Amino acid sequence: MLKIKEYVKAESLEQAYELNQKRGNRILGGMLWLKMSNARIHTAIDLSGLGLGRIDETEEEIRIGCMATLRELELNEPLERISQGLVRESVKHIVGVQFRNLATVGGSLFGRFGFSDVLTGFLALDTYVELYKGGILPLRKFVEMKRDNDILVRVIVRKTYGNYVYLTHRNTKTDFPVLTVAVSSDSRGARAVVGARTQKAVCIALPQEWKCRLDQGNCSGKELQELSKELAGEIPMGSNLRASAGYRRHLAGVLIRRGLLALQERGRQDAD
Amino acid sequence: MQINVVLNGKTITEEIAPDLLLIDFVRNHKCYSVKRGCETSNCGLCTVFLDQKPVLSCGILAARADGHAVDTLEGLLEEAKEFAMFIADQGAEQCGFCNPGMIMNAIALFRENKEPSDEEIREYLAGNLCRCSGYEGQLRGIRAFLEYKKQGGALCVQ
């Protein structure tokens, strides 16, 4: 059972950061993941009084405070528009509405969980994280960094318009995913992100030639099947209670192909 | 630490331990409709409203509710009673243990979306597990209730 000795509602990010440097102190996001542990926390640092639950849209980007909940992401109109429904699709299977009203985007991305729908979804978008000390860096760099005691203040999604598709497979509804896949094609190129492979999500860039053909919508089903199988074969997979590595690899081929087919369909519609 | 919570419309000022969960806080105040099912944030039995939004009271500290309004089924009895008749009418509950959490979340759905489709109902209530009923009866009950509301609440329920 999680034990907490003291509770501080931070009055500034500097205060929260200072407190977070001490061993035994922890930042509280939605606390849902933390609560699953038997941690003995000396001081729980609550960020909920710092106005970090807002989602703001500017000309160039969408700025999401770390305390915004997964439900708020799901219902946010600018995010829906920019991501073509990818953000909503990536969170809507996570447990239930009551859960998503508590779980935060900050806790979800700072945790860099191996099963994460949230991480997979945001990796497909042009996403940056703003760390209190570490500054602004691309999410894909942050994912590779070792965990430290910084604070994830904001998630920033640049408005890089393109086509995005999110797919997931679960053994039962609301369970952790067996595999997550997001595919995208925008001005940065075309890519496939694969997560819940028992390790953190990875992003694979597709050759430029494929991006052009997908955008024009002229790849045959057979070509996409072969490409998807090849991409799936490049990604290390693990086994756990939910599925074996072999099953995940097969599933990755299927979900990437379905994603690319949907991407190509949207490319075709854009071209018309 | 001291917190101020408006629980079912009544302001409560209390000294609490920092790790007291909201579920224990409300149960300490005799809100026994709020049940501990899984305690791993999976079943929805412990659903309460925090500032009108449904949340899992087993997954949030009472300290987080400081300065906010918390409502449990005890505070929504009129609204709940009307709907609960339709669930009972379909024989949609067996042991009934899941019922308070499901009713709370269904009320949240009706407040958010007056005319939900079957798919929207299933999606909204996905986090409310029921080990007895198979969900079909609940869905029928919800549909019948929505129809009753659409007709201006004029149907006679036995």
Ligand SMILES: Cc1cc2nc3c(=O)[nH]c(=O)nc-3n(C[C@H](O)[C@H](O)[C@H](O)COP(=O)(O)OP(=O)(O)OC[C@H]3O[C@@H](n4cnc5c(N)ncnc54)[C@H](O)[C@@H]3O)c2cc1C
């Ligand atoms: C039962 C259950 C089922 C789940 N199912 C899924 C699923 O199917 N798919 C999925 O993608 N996810 C799933 N999750 C994970 C969930 O969606 C959240 O990602 C997770 O709970 C973390 O979010 P939180 O707000 O609860 O963070 P917390 O538990 O509060 O924090 C997680 C960690 O991050 C730290 N932290 C929090 N916020 C910050 C910040 N701003 N800066 C720095 N550090 C911070 C905390 O100290 C802690 O170490 C599940 C979790 C549970 C408990």
Ligand code: FES
């Ligand atoms: S007791 Fe809270 S979700 Fe099951």
Ligand code: FES
């Ligand atoms: S009626 Fe028994 S758990 Fe739902």
